[in-house]
Amino acid sequence: xxxxxxxGFPQWNCACPNCEGLRAGRLAATxxxxxxxxxxxxxxxxxxxNASPDLRLQIERLPALHPRAPRxxxxxxxxxxxxxxxxxxxxxxxxxxxxxxxxxxxxxxxxLVRENALAGRLLGAGGPLGWRRLELEVATPVADAGGxxxxxxxxxxxxxxxxxxxxxxxxxxxxxxxxxxRLRAARGxxxxxxxxxxxxxxxxxxxxAASAACxxxxxxxxxxxxxxxxxxxxxxxxxxGHAPLAGTEGAIARLAALDVPRRILIHLxxxxxxxxxxxxxxxxxxxxxxxxxxxxxxxxASSTAAAPGT
Amino acid sequence: xxxxxxxGFPQWNCACPNCEGLRAGRLAATxxxxxxxxxxxxxxxxxxxNASPDLRLQIERLPALHPRAPRxxxxxxxxxxxxxxxxxxxxxxxxxxxxxxxxxxxxxxxxLVRENALAGRLLGAGGPLGWRRLELEVATPVADAGGxxxxxxxxxxxxxxxxxxxxxxxxxxxxxxxxxxRLRAARGxxxxxxxxxxxxxxxxxxxxAASAACxxxxxxxxxxxxxxxxxxxxxxxxxxGHAPLAGTEGAIARLAALDVPRRILIHLxxxxxxxxxxxxxxxxxxxxxxxxxxxxxxxxASSTAAAPGT
Numbered sequence: 001x002x003x004x005x006x007x008g009f010p011q012w013n014c015a016c017p018n019c020e021g022l023r024a025g026r027l028a029a030t031x032x033x034x035x036x037x038x039x040x041x042x043x044x045x046x047x048x049x050n051a052s053p054d055l056r057l058q059i060e061r062l063p064a065l066h067p068r069a070p071r072x073x074x075x076x077x078x079x080x081x082x083x084x085x086x087x088x089x090x091x092x093x094x095x096x097x098x099x100x101x102x103x104x105x106x107x108x109x110x111x112l113v114r115e116n117a118l119a120g121r122l123l124g125a126g127g128p129l130g131w132r133r134l135e136l137e138v139a140t141p142v143a144d145a146g147g148x149x150x151x152x153x154x155x156x157x158x159x160x161x162x163x164x165x166x167x168x169x170x171x172x173x174x175x176x177x178x179x180x181x182r183l184r185a186a187r188g189x190x191x192x193x194x195x196x197x198x199x200x201x202x203x204x205x206x207x208x209a210a211s212a213a214c215x216x217x218x219x220x221x222x223x224x225x226x227x228x229x230x231x232x233x234x235x236x237x238x239x240x241g242h243a244p245l246a247g248t249e250g251a252i253a254r255l256a257a258l259d260v261p262r263r264i265l266i267h268l269x270x271x272x273x274x275x276x277x278x279x280x281x282x283x284x285x286x287x288x289x290x291x292x293x294x295x296x297x298x299x300x301a302s303s304t305a306a307a308p309g310t
Numbered sequence: 311x312x313x314x315x316x317x318g319f320p321q322w323n324c325a326c327p328n329c330e331g332l333r334a335g336r337l338a339a340t341x342x343x344x345x346x347x348x349x350x351x352x353x354x355x356x357x358x359x360n361a362s363p364d365l366r367l368q369i370e371r372l373p374a375l376h377p378r379a380p381r382x383x384x385x386x387x388x389x390x391x392x393x394x395x396x397x398x399x400x401x402x403x404x405x406x407x408x409x410x411x412x413x414x415x416x417x418x419x420x421x422l423v424r425e426n427a428l429a430g431r432l433l434g435a436g437g438p439l440g441w442r443r444l445e446l447e448v449a450t451p452v453a454d455a456g457g458x459x460x461x462x463x464x465x466x467x468x469x470x471x472x473x474x475x476x477x478x479x480x481x482x483x484x485x486x487x488x489x490x491x492r493l494r495a496a497r498g499x500x501x502x503x504x505x506x507x508x509x510x511x512x513x514x515x516x517x518x519a520a521s522a523a524c525x526x527x528x529x530x531x532x533x534x535x536x537x538x539x540x541x542x543x544x545x546x547x548x549x550x551g552h553a554p555l556a557g558t559e560g561a562i563a564r565l566a567a568l569d570v571p572r573r574i575l576i577h578l579x580x581x582x583x584x585x586x587x588x589x590x591x592x593x594x595x596x597x598x599x600x601x602x603x604x605x606x607x608x609x610x611a612s613s614t615a616a617a618p619g620t
Contacts, residue, residue, distance in 0.1 A: 005530045005579040012369045012385075013406050015377040016540055018585050023376055028587040031370070035506050035577040037526060041461030041495040047452050049491065049504055053403050057367055059322045060341070066333055067325040075322075076454035079444070079464055081506055082488045084474045089402050092428075093363050095395060096323050097438035099455040105466060107486030109441050111477050112433055118402075119429040121476030123422055128407035131419045134389070142357050144386035145409040151351030154389055156415060164394045166431030167421055176417030178392045181359065185351040194359055196345050196391055216347060220315045230326055267345040269315040275328050277338040 001048075001058035002033035006086030008054060033058055034086045038065060038075075048078045048090075055090030070232055077101040083108045085118065136176065141186060155182040157208045160199040162241040178241065180208035190214070193260070196267045199241045201254035212260050219265025222246050222272050222281055230271055242267075245274075245285075252285060311358075311368035312343035316396030318364060343368055344396045348375060348385075358388045358400075365400030380542055387411040393418045395428065446486065451496060465492040467518045470509040472551040488551065490518035500524070503570070506577045509551045511564035522570050529575025532556050532582050532591055540581055552577075555584075555595075562595060 002008075009032040010019035021027030034052035046065055052058065059065045059075075067073045078094075080087055080102065094100055104112075111117055121127055134140055134156040142152045161178025163171055180195035190213035198205050198218050209215045220242035227233040237244045243251040245265070255263050265285075268274060273281040312318075319342040320329035331337030344362035356375055362368065369375045369385075377383045388404075390397055390412065404410055414422075421427055431437055444450060444466040452462045471488025473481055490505035500523035508515050508528050519525045530552035537543040547554045553561040555575070565573050575595075578584060583591040 003576050003578060005577045005582075007406065007580060008366055009578065009580040009585060010370065010376075011406075011580045012366055012375075012404070013377050013381055013383040014542075014580055015382065016380045016542070016581050018582070019377075019580050021586070023370075023373075027585070029585045032578065032585075037504060037576075039462060039493055039502065041497070045454070045460040047460055047462050047464075049493075050506065053363075053366060056318055056322055056363060060320065063333075065322075066320075067323050067329075070326045071323055072325065073323040076460045077442075077452050078439075079452065079491060081466075081491060081504070082471065082474065083477065084507070085402065085405060085476070087506075089399075091439060092395065092399050092402075092432050094322070095432055095438050096317065096321075097455075099440040100438060101440045101442045101453060101455060103442045103444050103450065103452060103464065105444050105446065105486035105489060107484045109443070111474070111481065112429075113441065117477045117480045118474075119422075122402050122405055128405050128410060129388075129401060129412045130409040131423065132387075132411045132413045133419070134413050134415050136415070140413065142387050142389065142413060143411060144355070145407075145411060150355040150357055150386045152349060152357050154357075154413065156391075161392065164392065164421070164428075166395070167393065167427045170427045171421065174417045176415035179415060181389060181391060183349055183359075187351070192349065194347060194391070196360065196397075197394070232324075232326070266313050266347075267315045268313060268319070268342065270317060270319040270321045270324055270329050271326050272315075272328070275319060275337070275339045275342075276331070 001036045001038055001062065002052055002054055004032035004034050006034060006084065008032060008034045036087075036090070038062060040064070044074060045076045046074050048075060050080055050082075050087040051078050051090030051094070052086055053089040053093075056093050070230055071096065075100070077103060079103040080108055083111045083118070085122070088112060088118065134179070136179070149186060151186050153184055153186050156180070157182070157204055159195060159197075159204045159208065160202055160241075160243075161197055162199065162239075180205060182208055182212070192216075197241055198243055198251075199238050200243050201251050206258065209258050209260050214262040214264065215255070215258070215260045216264050216266045217251065217255060218242055219245060219251075219268045219272065219274065221269055222274060226269070226271050232271070245272075246281070256286065311346040311348055311372065312362055312364055314342035314344050316344060316394065318342060318344045346397075346400070348372060350374070354384060355386045356384050358385060360390055360397040361388050361400030361404070362396055363399040366403050380540055381406065383407075385410070387413060389413040390418055393421045393428070395432070398422060398428065444489070446489070459496060461496050463494055463496050466490070467492070467514055469505060469507075469514045469518065470512055470551075470553075471507055472509065472549075490515060492518055492522070502526075507551055508553055509548050510553050511561050516568065519565075519568050519570050524572040524574065525565070525568070525570045526574050526576045527561065527565060528552055529555060529561075529578045529582065529584065531579055532584060536579070536581050542581070555582075556591070566596065 033054035037049040156179040158175035193212035193215040221237040343364035347359040466489040468485035503522035531547035
């Protein structure tokens with residue numbers, strides 16, 4: 001499935017002669033995802049050897065690994081050769097598995113599950129990340145690792161949501177579970193509002209969007225019962241933290257009342273009929289409610305805050 | 311950077327009308343990676359809004375986010391709107407960060423770092439994965455979640471290695487840290503040997519490879535001091551758990567002595583000169599030591615165990 005070491009080729013933080021040469025098109029070489037192999041005794045039931053961080057992409061590139069039903073997979077088990085990040089992180093992308101067997105030595109399992117060293121080292125003190133607190137409704141300058149300004153200021157506003165599913169039985173819901181963001185350049189200019197998850201369009205969402213030049217908003221589900229209708233999950237959209245888009249009380253109707261020139265739907269679920277460009281639902285979405293396509297609009301989307309004044 | 315909800319579009323275990331239609335080429339739609347946005351006030355210093363599991367791919371698709379030096383990145387900070395897996399998992403792919411600031415509410419940080427609910431839920435009991443123990447040097451039939459055989463049998467052999475870096479200060483090294491695998495169909499047929507990481511080619515590696523039709527072997531580094539020479543990391547290849555390929559004592563010379571018809575190098579680091587198809591090092595590798603390219607040889611690689619008798 002992939003043949004590169006940890007980080008892949010090219011690597012996100014590397015401009016060595018190989019990585020830089022590949023990006024510039026000067027090197028006679030092929031981009032490679034991180035290492036892993038899929039094996040099968042019959043071409044029907046597949047076993048993964050290691051689960052790389054690139055697993056989602058790797059599965060999509062191999063038709064033999066594609067599911068045949070709404071929640072199914074020909075991947076029947078995983079075998080790990082070590083507990084290295086580049087061999088394990090893909091396990092987290094199999095989060096809708098149903099008891100998918102993972103074969104490891106007792107040592108590798110203990111280290112991953114009991115000692116929790118992976119998350120501890122990567123997310124904890126002394127690791128590669130440095131945590132900075134966002135106080136609700138306080139404009140916070142965003143600085144880099146050396147404390148130098150990035151030129152951006154962010155403000156978080158609590159919006160209707162819920163704890164992530166993995167926290168539901170651990171912690172009570174809290175306003176800080178889900179926030180929307182208002183972003184602007186420190187030197188002034190237009191506001192970008194970013195609300196990728198919200199269980200309703202309420203006053204808090206309106207406060208995030210106030211006077212924004214552009215709003216990214218949660219486009220997860222078209223209908224409240226979208227997953228139930230497909231037999232995937234009995235929960236309603238709102239119970240999963242997402243306001244449905246359709247209907248007179250839906251998010252699109254409520255967003256239409258906002259004074260925001262550009263409104264872009266983001267975080268679309270794979271079941272959303274808006275993904276089908278020919279669907280009747282798609283024709284109902286006003287052109288001012290665009291949904292971001294990865295390829296077509298990504299330059300526009302990413303340069304929104306980069307071009308104050310436009 | 312991406313516009314899909316958790317799981318992306320299409321999703322690994324989903325063949326709903328949208329996912330299936332996209333894969334079959336029947337749907338007027340675009341594949342989408344998981345949701346996230348990159349913003350910048352000046353087009354130079356970039357801030358990520360959420361860090362999706364697809365982050366590595368997303369960074370490579372946006373030239374503005376590419377590094378300018380061997381260990382550098384224009385990504386200066388990350389801002390999270392929630393602790394959902396599809397907003398956080400990309401943090402683990404930034405593992406070579408150097409104190410990269412991550413802005414979150416106190417709640418989201420506590421949930422990720424202190425409670426460790428993410429790894430606990432995804433890797434622990436009752437989660438999507440079911441752990442199965444590999445005893446060293448015991449042939450173990452690989453079964454699916456329902457206990458039904460997959461038709462494959464695997465045997466793990468301890469090979470020279472080291473604990474993953476995140477465990478180095480937590481646990482003493484153990485033979486079970488790193489294993490090689492021997493795989494065969496339960497009905498018989500040729501053996502596939504898989505050793506993606508090994509600090510030396512020793513008797514244990516030779517035992518994994520004995521009478522195999524094909525061997526995947528650790529091709530991480532060409533030279534022992536490859537990273538030091540580029541100023542990236544002072545450690546030698548062997549200290550990082552990888553036998554260097556070059557030289558009369560190197561892995562290629564030692565593998566050449568094995569009676570294995572196909573030998574495929576895998577887990578190549580981005581600094582490895584073998585990635586450059588025109589490099590002098592590449593010309594030195596016997597054609598029987600192939601290195602797997604993601605695109606070109608993936609069908610061959612994945613069908614090795616699927617086609618006993620060929």
